[in-house]
Amino acid sequence: MVASKYDNVGGRWASRLASVALSCVLSVLPAVASAQEPEADITAPVYVAKDCCTLCPKASDPDSYATTFLKDYLYLVQGEGQWLFRTEAELNITAQKDELVWDDLERMVKDLNARGTQILVYLSAPRAVVQVQRLTPEVRARFDYDGLLKNYQGYLEHLRKVGFIVPPADRFASVKKGEDFHFQRDAHWNPSGAKRAAELIAEYIKPLNFNFPPKTFVTKESSVITRRGTIAFAADVICGSRYPTESSIFYETTAPATDDLFGDEPVPEIALVGTSFSGSAEYHFMGFLRAALQTDMLQNSFAGAGFDGSITQYLASPAFQKAPPKLIVWEFPYQFFGRADHATMRRIVPLVNNGCVNRKALISNEVELTNDGDYKEILFNGGSNFITEKSKNLIVDMQFSDPNVREISSEIWYLDGRHELIRSRYNQFTNMEGRFVMELNRAPEYADQPVVDYRLQVLTTLGKPVKVKATMCSALEPGNAVVKSGAPAP
Template identity: 35%
Template sequence: MNTFHGFAALGLLSMSMGAQAQPQYTAEACCQLCPQAAQATYYEPPELKNYATLVEAKDQWLFRTRSDLRTDFGLDESGYKALKRLRDGLAQRGVELVLVMPPSRGLLHADRLTPLELASFDQARARQNYLQTLDRVRDLGILAPDFANLLSSPQPAGQPFYFKGDHNWTPYGADRSAQLVAQTLKGNDVLKALPHQVFASQPAGLLGRSGTLQKAAAQICGNGYAAQYVTRYQTRAQGDSKGPAKVALIGTSASSELFNFPGFLEQYLQTPVRNFSVPGGGYDDSLIAYLLGDDFQNAPPAVLVWETDNLDSLGKSSFYRQAMAALSDGCDNQSPLLKSQATLHSGRNQVLFNGSGGNVYPIKGNRYQVDLKFADPGVRLLNATLTYLNGRQENLSLSRSPTVNTQGRFAFELRGDGDWGEQTLLSMDVQPPPGMTTTGLSTRLCVKPAITAAPTLRTAQTEEN
């Protein structure tokens, strides 16, 4: 049996010395995915780690068993505590946080799964855990659009929420999500105070999408999938030109202009929206870059719409340590307790020392933050070692997505979990970024602002009539 381009051909040839029969073939459709796609080792390259493991469903739909067919959602208790602190910090700056977390592809498109895949996917558990996660987020005082109705009814024919071979939503999915954001903010005093402007969305040709899952399959198997075409949309202000925006959007690639999620938000919120999402930057790095930038620090938005495809990255303490330091603009607004200007050379370079002049300050992990800026604005990796008086050390590695620009700046809180918050910092060493033998670095250490539990900024939401 030989396999050619996804088809299995069985050739039966009967020959004799006296006569030659014509060859007869029977062919049946075969899978597009190769056997290697089921092997975890093929997903070890960094560009494939988020696609493990691909399975093919009906009509050439592709799913990732680890992400799309997951049943567990949400954070642990420390993660929810950190998320609430971020929400409270934003509220102190007058910012209402809206967290958009749509259902997984498996939850919304389980009808495309084969019986074999359905047998191993516990839809009931996935649905329950997903909805409980949204409820828990709301308990933190964060607005979270309710996608429950989408789980209760089948997706309309020809209007899939997600692409069949891509992790992003379609323009239809972006449209439905924007409607739910508007419903969530309905009756909110913050929304009522925003500048009112009418926007309209119109079809703007076709959008052809060769999806990320399809590209991963092609890299592993060598064969390709046809692009999927859907209607593309464009949103324009009616009458006057677009006014100043008091709504900011941060998100994944799903929040790019390609799928018109920013435009649909403008249409349903009836107010201008400014999109700070960075293609390829992720919802975590994009947020850190936005908080560190002048746009946020000089004019915080009234509403921050934060679109995520899951909460996995939000379970990392390193994200919150950076986001909270970025929220207060590092050490730019206060006098540093320690500071230095250094030229880094190969190996470890001490850039902070708590003991100069014989004075040892009580620099506790739960009260201070560090603000560093490389002379080269293209630096995207920080490797540092923090040493405490009792000899304990923390090796800290922070990286930036290649598409996110923070001008070589890294700000982070000292470690405060467990008993780390009571340790006294002695010193900090930094290594030059890979490929650099020398570079300049400015380092400051300052007190981190206190974050108090903030009341909700919104009024009670009105029910949909």
């Protein structure tokens, strides 16, 4: 047989392939042998979770809090772990320096009682009082914690003295030691705090025999939600950090269906007014209170209400004026009470009886106003029909044609030559649809003086002139206010 020239080439390739195959087998054998040997001990890696963020030195610099938002967070301090606190709102003592406020609150309570409505104030405790165990020793040493607690308790007692129903909210910090009732980096209470507050209220008022219409409510856990705290956000803005979100349980409170398909639904006899603490579904305060009392209630709280927004809006509403409830639950945080002043109360108190609605007008007028920076006369008391009614009994009720008017300044002249300037403002969250109601001055030096001239300046920036219809009436005029029957005697 004759050999081909390709046979020799093929032989060489076959030889090379065999050599490569043998090398592969030899390289694998040690690995196979080692696999059959006992395994050596392997130490698992250890991971340590470290705090992501700490406050920077800028947090103690007043210039870091230049915006309106950040002014509510003066000054951030580090608590235990990643807890953050605000010194002005949560650690410093808030003083109520305007003594007239207490007289105003007492008149407000009496006027509500005359309409068959009692009012409960839930003044939520300073966050540092409730979460004192989360303060570092250094922070606690810098602030008068005992004085803060004493001041808060003094407010509760004074509110009781002027006629409010006031649950012992100072017991908040003395139960369930170690349980947190607030978020670590947020100004609000968490659902546990909201539930505890609802339980305190229910325990306190059940013996008062309000006899609210019964309704079954059941609360259950629904889901887990996360939030970025408001204090964390402020710290992030100042320090450029990124604090983690916090999680909490989201609750639902429902009334089980009944077989009484044609039964009349009872009208709720409780009205809830307040801030985001009581208005947010995330904290679930109203749901917990419904379940604790087993009765329904009307929700009138909203975020941004501050001390006065929600109560102002509710008292002026048809819901209150046509059907005053047996009980108003008014919630606001401790730090807001220091912002209450006589000027604010002069707006709130006359709303209980709806200002000059259904009262005889002593003087009335309609005037067009502009943003020219000048005061313009809207009511003048003079001539042969001079009104001699004393200032302490007078109310001025103003309705603007533009519902966006939120800030005004009044210049009021009295018969003896005295005059006053008083500024009235609703924040952007309060909707009074352009209505302002004002008591005239009740301070001793003004109280017995008749008013001569009422002048007004619109401070809200407007694109065009606005009309205001102003009425002056006497608070001694009974009017036609609806009175609720069946409430327990105060």
